[in-house]
Amino acid sequence: MASTVVLLGSPRKGNSEGIAMAIANEAKAKGNTIIEYRINQLKNAKGCQSCYGCKKAGKCVVKDDITQVLDDIRAADSIIFATPLYFGQPSAQFRLVQDRFFSFLGGDFKPNIAAGKKAAIVVTCGSGIDGANKVADEIEGMAKNFFGMQIAGKMVKGNMMAPDAATSDAAIMAEAKAIGQKL
Numbered sequence: 001m002a003s004t005v006v007l008l009g010s011p012r013k014g015n016s017e018g019i020a021m022a023i024a025n026e027a028k029a030k031g032n033t034i035i036e037y038r039i040n041q042l043k044n045a046k047g048c049q050s051c052y053g054c055k056k057a058g059k060c061v062v063k064d065d066i067t068q069v070l071d072d073i074r075a076a077d078s079i080i081f082a083t084p085l086y087f088g089q090p091s092a093q094f095r096l097v098q099d100r101f102f103s104f105l106g107g108d109f110k111p112n113i114a115a116g117k118k119a120a121i122v123v124t125c126g127s128g129i130d131g132a133n134k135v136a137d138e139i140e141g142m143a144k145n146f147f148g149m150q151i152a153g154k155m156v157k158g159n160m161m162a163p164d165a166a167t168s169d170a171a172i173m174a175e176a177k178a179i180g181q182k183l
């Protein structure tokens, strides 16, 4: 059975989560196992410590609540990356996990996770989508260029201030479902 890890970078049950879970629920409906992480709820979660221990061990040597997240991503067939745009950047919560992806690069800086995982990318923001597009492109670049992932879909949505702006928009939900079909 295919497994999908959902990385939820928002501290609230809002737009990026609403879109990510619409993608995930569609993937679940076609049989995928879904493992979702609301990163904000991890109690003991550190950013990358730049110890380079992973370059010898082949995996992250920092032991905290992100350890399981990384193990699940290593085993997953697909990953849904979801973050709000905060001051033109991904959220701090999202970055905590993303920087730990450094451990998926071995001592030779080649990936030590299997290539070909599918990725869906979701970025929401309050205003126009220029900044959010840039963030989504950067996540795509990381996923494709460092880890050989295949991009199943990318959703970048602006004017997403109210937490239910995405889930109350039928066209956005339909777009999310179509991506879920591909995971």
Ligand SMILES: Cc1cc2nc3c(=O)[nH]c(=O)nc-3n(C[C@H](O)[C@H](O)[C@H](O)COP(=O)(O)O)c2cc1C
Residues within 6 Å of the ligand: 010, 011, 012, 013, 014, 015, 016, 017, 083, 084, 085, 086, 087, 088, 089, 124, 125, 126, 127, 128, 131, 160, 161, 162, 163
């Ligand atoms: C700390 C913070 C910083 C934000 N910075 C931006 C920003 O730079 N550009 C923007 O368009 N919206 C910004 N917003 C609005 C959020 O990106 C927007 O509401 C987004 O849809 C929130 O995602 P969520 O509903 O998944 O929490 C900011 C919101 C917060 C709380």
